[in-house]
Amino acid sequence: MSALLSGTGLVRRFGGLTAINDVTVEVREGHILGIIGPNGAGKTTLFNLLSGFIKPTRGTVRLAEHEVTGLRPHRLNRLGLARTFQLVKPFARMSVLENVMVGSYRLSRDSREAAQRAREVLALLGMEDLTDRPARELTMPGMKRLEVARALATGPRLLLLDEVMSGLTPTESKAMLPVIQRIRDSGVTILMIEHVMHAIMALSDRIVVLHHGSKLAEGSPDEIAANPAVVEAYLGTAPLGR
Amino acid sequence: MTVLAEGQPAATGRRLISIGLPIVLFAVAAAVPSFVNPYVLEIGILLLMYAYLGSSWDILGGWAGQVSFGHAAFFGIGAYVSALLWINMGLSPWFGMIVGALIASAFGTLVAFATFRARLRGHYFALAMFAVAQMLMALFVNLKEVGGVTIGGSEGLQLPYMGTDPANMVFDGRVPFYYILLAMLAVVVGTIKLISVSRFGAYLQAICNDEDAAEALGVNVFGCKVAAMAISAFFTGAIGAVYGQIYLYIEPGIVFSSVYSIQGLLCAVVGGSGTVWGPVIGALILTPLAEISKTFFRDLSGVDLMIFGAVLVIFVRFIPQGLMGLVLGYAGLRRKAPA
């Protein structure tokens, strides 16, 4: 299996601070790759580097056969990469359907077709009942799902999920698991950051552990759980399977 | 699609209203000159001009969410380009209007490139636009002539009058201008209607709501903002040319004055920015308000603008979604989703 997305030797400095230090990650087609790490480990910075929101100080990013280092996010989206935001960014004054249509217009200029596709995506996420609601009236789980729905509507090959379960109750986050599995089963590769351990352990094919801006370990969930370095650096601060 | 089937009768009814109502409105507006005296006609002309300015402004300010304090720049450019082409090259203002609009649009594109590349947003962008308009005014005040072409400096330009001349957009009486403005308003409102149901419109609204999220969804934020500016500047430039033909006189202190920037903004804010009909409704309310206050306080200059200032404060403070937003009830949900 080949890598759909790869970041090689990524370095990002903010002033004198090195947020990401020589990190290499590969997401294989059809996989779910999880990124974990304590607060301040550089997860979100890595995400922003891979999705084009910030440019790496050094290193390259490749998406499928394209070299995409430094490309603007909208260009990346056209090449098949979509992302969500940890701090949700709904288009507050638009309806749920309109929100998702902004994504599905990526695939069709025609408003009718875009609406059709948006409805399908909303159905996949179990949000049919919310279609005509203003986005700002959604609950937190609703907004998290809307983030996923919009990104998915752009028809990505690769979906970057930025803590779509944080801020949800255990029940709510449990309800999110099958949703993400369904997305993967529909042929979308997934890279996800997550704080909620049981989720990432259950979903990921592979896991990368970040610590102080560097890659501490990489492996299958079982390997990671058994890795003494990870246990020492990370698990001590946030116990597994909360 | 059950949703579609259930929605069918309602959708048909809505379609009837959304097509029928504007036709009725424009028919009524077209009949107005036959019934009113010249004074009221003059108000009608102002009203159409403000509705048009508001609608043009709103493409950038309301739909794309980039509030500009300097649309007078485009108004003035349109007026000067058309006037100079007519005076110096004998080009009919009918064409001058198009050329003026195109040059205003090109200038707007340039400004958009500079400001949006520099990532100016919010009040920075508004102030930059304000400075652009004021700078053009100061520039034209100081330009007496350039390369043998008279620009007129602070005294401005007198446009030639040799009797009625429809081919050069010169008429005795104001009725023809009323119809020209009405037609232009129909064009700009129609354009906004088209935008509102298009992908471009959805993208503009998305940008207005959250630029980062829009960008992540594949929206070329920079390109869309530049395009919105180009369209907005085009329409604003076109009416500048017509203004010159109505009064056959232009001067920098007037055509570049912030009054024309604020007038459009005000109509949009009061009527409801980012809606198809909001700016028109804003003009329908503000123009008579200005006239009534002028009549009421006959010898006090500035009362109308003073009231506009108060209206702006009150609306932004208490009804920021504007009347249209209020009426639509679902405050700010601007478009009905296509079934």
Place this chain on the structure above:
Amino acid sequence: MSALLFEAVVAGVLLGGVYGLVALGLNIIYGVLDIINFAHGAMMMMGMYLTFWLFRAWGIDPYLSIFIAGPVLFVFGAVVYRFLLDPMRGTALQNQFLVTLGLSLFLTNAAQAMFSPDFRVLQTSYAQEVVQIGPAFIPLTRIFTFLAALAATAVLLFIFQRTRLGRSIRAVAQQQDGAALCGIDVRHVYTLAFAIGSACVGVAGAAVTPFFYVSPTVGDVFNIASFVVVVLGGLGSMSGSLLGGLLLGVAVAIGAAILPGSFKEVLMFAIFLAVLLFKPTGLLGSKA
């Protein structure tokens, strides 16, 4: 350097002190509240009319009026903030900006309706006196005004650097939530900041009337100048305001001396746009 140019530079520095004070007011408001007060110039105009009528009615010296116009504008600013702007905190910043635009429109045209668009000039007994500095003759009033502006700036800097009030204002400017946690009444501090910023134009307005015409639109001149100074000196940077004011004063004075007509205005806007586009943090600013 020719005497004429020298005179222009000296006059520029002297007026620059006033620009600096006006801009400092704008900057305090911006730094603490993130609001660019578009009515800043119109409020200065209020201070100028107040000074003018106090002189006309009771013969109160304009420099004495500083102590009246300052407090009056302070109260006005507090009222404006409390009733118009504070309730909108948390909504789009653009809305607060639009409110100040409306306020500016209202004040300017209210003045026009009440006092007519005429230009008025306040004539003190000492208006014609001049002082020789090197080869230049400088009106005494310009020097007084410059000193008054400097004094006011110094007082403000002292308040901000040395007093408890100043520290709490700066704390709020840096970290609203943190300041609230430390027991600072954020709304109170915001109101004070807006009031102090407004008092600056009250003081500046009174101080310039001895040599500057008074009219409803006179505020525009200072409004634009203070925007330029603030972006030049850096949004949020206090010492930048004074430096920017002096720089702008000199640039405009030299521009007026060597450029034909009123090209100096074109120059002013060109500086403004150039700084905004190429160096939005200004010369000394830290705030992006």
